[in-house]
Amino acid sequence: MxxxxxxxxxxxxxxxxxxxxxxxxxxxxxxxxxxxxxxxxxxxxxxxxxxxxxxxxxxxxxxxxxxxxxxxxxxxxxxxxxxxxRPQLDGGSPAAADEYKQAFAAYVKRGEEKALSIGSNPDGGYVVPQETEAAITRLMTALSPIRAIAGVRVISSGTYRKPVTLTGPAAGWAGETAARPETASPTLDSLAFPAAELYAMPAATSAFLDDAAVDVGAWLADEVNAAFAAQETTAFVSGNGTNRPRGFLNYTQAAEDDWEWGKIGYLPTGVSGDWPAEDESDVLVALVYTLKAGYRQNASWVMNRRTQGAIRKFKDADGNYLWQPAAGAGGRSTLLGFPLVEAEDMPDIGAAATPIAFGDFRRGYLVVDRQGVNVLRDPYSAKPHVLFYTTKRVGGGVQDFDAIKLLKFAAS
Incomplete structure (x- = not known):
């Protein structure tokens, strides 16, 4: 059994x-x-x-x-x-490691700074090898559900600015000899995505670092990744934008009938804090069709596991369950045929809450990564442990307010 x-x-x-x-x-x-x-x-x-x-x-x-x-x-x-x-870093044949990776490993283990000048900042530590940085980002994508479905851009400055066309140029019909008056110009807006500092400070004993078998890059990536991913996911969902990314639930919300650019549209369930008394799943179908056709093709659901558990009981008119498990290992569960992403930072079902999001997050939400991950080695503050002050700069925010819709558990 x-x-x-x-x-x-x-x-x-x-x-x-x-x-x-x-x-x-x-x-x-x-x-x-x-x-x-x-x-x-x-x-x-x-x-x-x-x-x-x-x-x-x-x-x-x-x-x-x-x-x-x-x-x-x-x-x-x-x-x-x-x-x-999980990638293999800094391991394998010595011939496979370049000079900088070897020097970085020596810096992490023993504090040696030889050959690190090209990647150093006397006050800011050393830039980790590219493979380790990629591993941190790759593992964060696996652990951070919003990053996995959002658009991601690597930047070299502190802020990324994106111009947006709100309305195109006006056009009109004219006869062969009719006058052609001047038409209205397109309306432009600019969105700013500043990168805030995200940090972690894992500790290790000198004996652990002296162990020749320790894969330094993988160890560092593993230590900081879970901490970074947890903080990221919270910020991408509900962050206030002050010294952190701005979450898509932090923007002004408007009922779909009153939606305008700069706000996130929502569809009410019609009942405060609960599903409709009859045909509960109809509001999910309606939410799908609040999204324009161009966004539905790559749309995903986002909710936490408790909300997902409630939805598992729903059926369509033919008696088929709307929620279906992943077809294979590594796949995603689906709801109404669209992939479902589980994010524990989404709110629970409650009065005026918005526990369900649906949209094309790759077009709707942008994550900006400042290039580089820095490590500052501190063998003095917590003897006999060695601290590794690791920093990464990340920003985020909504880039297309048409691409994400919410289900609000409210009467209107």
């Missing part, structure tokens, strides 16, 4: 565990099995409500356990996908 508990999935693919042969396929099988059981149990719940007018506590508890089991299997699959994507 299959154990549908979250703990069971955590044991099979715990954090930091290396995936074993067939591990992803086995977890995917468990996920599909759990979802099939979930559907059968939910059908039983709906049938009981139809026959008796109420659900059963035991059935509701079982659905909650199955929801947690599905979430656990999905989290384990996501961790394995991150582990598979």
């Amino acid at each position: 299959t154990d549908f508990s979250t703990d069971a999935f955590e044991t099979k693919a715990g954090a930091g565990a290396q995936p074993v042969a067939g591990g992803a396929e086995a977890l995917l099988g468990e996920l599909m099995h759990a979802f099939e059981t979930f559907k059968q149990t939910n059908d039983e719940r709906l049938d009981r409500i139809e026959r008796r007018g109420s659900s059963d506590t035991l059935i509701d508890d079982k659905l909650d356990r199955l929801n947690r089991a599905i979430d656990g299997a999905k989290a384990a699959l996501d961790r394995q996908a991150v582990d598979r994507a």
Whole structure:
């Protein structure tokens, strides 16, 4: 008998565990099995409500356990996908490492600064090798759900400015000999995306750094990546734009009928803090079609796991479940045929909350990365540990206000 508990999935693919042969396929099988059981149990719940007018506590508890089991299997699959994507840095044959990588490893391990002058700043530390910087960004993409679907631009200055055409030039029809009056000019706007400083300060003992087997670049990337990714995701969702990126939920919101450029449009559910009393899923379909056709092709859903758990119970008019698990390891779950991105920083369902976003985030939200990741080695402040003050400059904000829509749990 299959154990549908979250703990069971955590044991099979715990954090930091290396995936074993067939591990992803086995977890995917468990996920599909759990979802099939979930559907059968939910059908039983709906049938009981139809026959008796109420659900059963035991059935509701079982659905909650199955929801947690599905979430656990999905989290384990996501961790394995991150582990598979983890690059090998500074390792392998000595011939494969260039002079700067070797010098950087010596600086991290022992504080030696020979041959680092090309990448140094006496007050700001040293720029990490390009491979390590790429690994930090690559792992952050795997762990930061918004970065994974947003547009990303690498900049060399402190602020990226993007001109935007709000309206094109006016045009008109004219007869062969009719007068042709001057038409209106296009309306332009400029959006600014300043890069704010993001930092982490991992510590290591001198004995750990002296170990010749330590892959310095990979260790540093692993240490700072999780911290950077967590801070990034929060900022991309709800950041206020002060010394951090501005999240897409931080902009002024407007009902779709009153939408204008500079605001994020929303569709109300019609009930404060809840789904509509009947045909709950209809508001999801309506939200899809608030987005213009040009954006729907690459659109994604964004919500947290609790909201996702509530939506798993929804069916269409033909009795098909709207939520479907990923078709293969490393894939995404889908809702109404569109990929679903799980972001825990999205709010829960509640009065006037906007826990569900839908849109083409690659066109709608822009992440700007200031080129370079700096490391300052500090062997003095926390003896016997060596601190590594690691900084990266990141910005973000909405670049197309037409591309992202929200579902608001409000009467209007």
